[in-house]
Amino acid sequence: MGKVVQLMLAAGLIGASGVANALSSMVIDTEALAMGGAGVSSATDNLGHINPALVGSDHRSDKEFYMIPSIHYLDYDINDFKQKLDVFQDNPTAKNLSAFDEGGIYYNWAMGFGVVLVSPEAVSTLYVASYSQSYSQLRLDEGDLTAPPGSDFTSVIETSGLTIVEVGVSYTRDVSWPSLGINDAKFGITGKVLTGVLHQNEVGVENASVDGLYDQGESGQGFTMDLGLFKEWGYDWAAGVVVKNLYPVKLPLPDGDDYFYGPQIRAGITRFGYRYRIAMDLDLVKSRPLGVYDSTQMISLGADYDIGGYLKLRTGVNYDLQGNLPETYSVGMGIHSEHFQVSLALMANSGEFSGMGLQTAVAF
Numbered sequence: 001m002g003k004v005v006q007l008m009l010a011a012g013l014i015g016a017s018g019v020a021n022a023l024s025s026m027v028i029d030t031e032a033l034a035m036g037g038a039g040v041s042s043a044t045d046n047l048g049h050i051n052p053a054l055v056g057s058d059h060r061s062d063k064e065f066y067m068i069p070s071i072h073y074l075d076y077d078i079n080d081f082k083q084k085l086d087v088f089q090d091n092p093t094a095k096n097l098s099a100f101d102e103g104g105i106y107y108n109w110a111m112g113f114g115v116v117l118v119s120p121e122a123v124s125t126l127y128v129a130s131y132s133q134s135y136s137q138l139r140l141d142e143g144d145l146t147a148p149p150g151s152d153f154t155s156v157i158e159t160s161g162l163t164i165v166e167v168g169v170s171y172t173r174d175v176s177w178p179s180l181g182i183n184d185a186k187f188g189i190t191g192k193v194l195t196g197v198l199h200q201n202e203v204g205v206e207n208a209s210v211d212g213l214y215d216q217g218e219s220g221q222g223f224t225m226d227l228g229l230f231k232e233w234g235y236d237w238a239a240g241v242v243v244k245n246l247y248p249v250k251l252p253l254p255d256g257d258d259y260f261y262g263p264q265i266r267a268g269i270t271r272f273g274y275r276y277r278i279a280m281d282l283d284l285v286k287s288r289p290l291g292v293y294d295s296t297q298m299i300s301l302g303a304d305y306d307i308g309g310y311l312k313l314r315t316g317v318n319y320d321l322q323g324n325l326p327e328t329y330s331v332g333m334g335i336h337s338e339h340f341q342v343s344l345a346l347m348a349n350s351g352e353f354s355g356m357g358l359q360t361a362v363a364f
Contacts, residue, residue: 022245022264023133023162024287024296024325025318028070028112030359034332034345035302036316038279040268041230041240042302045334045341045361047114048125051242051268052170052188053228055116055123068127071111072357074347075212076325079103081137082210085157092153092206094145097138104137106325107161107212108355125170125190133289134161134199136210157208160290161199162251162261163217168192168226182231190226195219196251196261198290222249224262241267259290275306286322294324302330310336314345326350332357339363 025037029046032039039050047068048055077083081103088096114127136159144153172188199217203209228242245262253259268281281300288295302316312334319327332345345357 019286019288019295020262020264021248021260021289022262022287023108023131023164023289024320025266025281025283025298025300026108026110026131026133026164028072028110028129028131030070030072030332030343030345030357031314031334032281032300032302033072033074033347033357034314034316034330034334034343035279035300035304036328036330037298037300037318038268038270038281038302038316039300040228040242040266040281041238042268042270042277042279045343045359047112047116047127047129048168048170048172048188048190049112049114049127049129051228051230051240052125052190052226053172053186053230053240053242055125055170055172055188068114068116068359068361069112070357070359072109072345072355074108074328074355076106076328076349076354077103077352078105078326078350081105085138085205085208085210089206094147097140097144097153097155097205101138101140104135105210105212107134108132109212122171122173125168125172127170128165128167130163130165132161132163132212134159134212135289136208138205139202153205155205156202157205157210158202159199159210161212161217162290163197163199164194164261165196166192166194170226172228182229185229185231188226188228188230190228192224192226193221194224194245194249194261195221196249198251198253198259200254200290218252218254220249220251223247224249236272238270238272239268241265276303278303283321295322296324297321298325304334312336328354 028049032043084100110131112129141154168190170190175187176183197217197219224247230240232238248260248262265284270279286295286297304314314332326349328349330347334343341361343359347355
């Protein structure tokens with residue numbers, strides 16, 4: 001285990017100063033969401049998007065066919081931005097305008113569907129996933145703060161967003177690399193077609209909507225790959241690392257420039273105990289999504305406890321090391337049977353409910 005940990009730490013030190021054009025830790029797995037987003041080495045009922053090596057985990061039920069739908073939603077309302085915008089639009093005054101100058105609102109949503117085929121030699125996965133992130137904030141015209149009553153406001157709400165749709169095919173198998181100190185590990189590779197739509201707009205502050213839904217934008221498409229590694233040591237420890245969007249996909253911006261989406265690196269480690277798991281994930285590079293976004297770098301910590309083999313209770317926290325997003329706390333549960341699993345996650349940040357996730361897995 002020592003060499004693997006050394007490699008992971010070295011990758012972290014190298015990546016810590018890097019910045020990737022990517023969405024910040026888009027986790028399409030409800031089990032992981034309930035554990036604060038930690039799942040690179042622990043999410044065993046997943047469709048392969050979080051780490052393609054995990055679909056070959058020995059913890060998966062001994063079945064040959066899985067169908068796994070998943071959906072989640074999450075927002076970050078910073079400094080009560082939406083509420084204060086509503087107050088301003090009901091009573092447009094300079095005082096109410098300045099009240100939400102330091103805020104903003106992020107929206108995240110994701111959904112996916114995967115089919116997993118298990119054979120003695122390898123595991124194959126076919127999945128489709130769609131995920132989006134948008135951010136709105138006020139661009140204040142200082143003249144609005146001193147304009148006479150009744151004047152038109154010229155400040156705007158500016159929004160940047162990115163929606164991704166990808167179709168991927170994964171292949172996972174056992175590997176051993178003695179020269180790197182890795183034996184009996186799982187290696188996964190995903191080839192995928194990725195389509196991205198960029199959203200950038202400005203709307204007058206008195207009429208702007210910040211619901212996170214935008215139907216216009218510049219789109220682009222390309223082929224890229226994910227690589228994942230997963231290694232277990234007995235029944236006590238597991239570690240994983242995933243490189244997503246190894247080849248950046250070029251997406252056009254409305255101003256004629258290009259936005260290169262990817263790559264992103266995330267590593268995780270899990271401690272197994274009697275009926276419990278403790279997992280931690282870390283983004284090894286910062287993510288700079290688009291436009292008015294600030295960079296983020298997420299660390300996730302979560303745990304679950306198995307009650308009687310059929311019910312798992314989960315909790316976790318997701319924290320931005322760059323300090324641009326508030327920490328998100330999560331709780332959840334998973335119900336397991338021989339042929340069916342369902343997972344639920346509830347998330348909160350800034351003291352308020354902010355999102356939920358639901359995922360099922362049907363095995364034959």
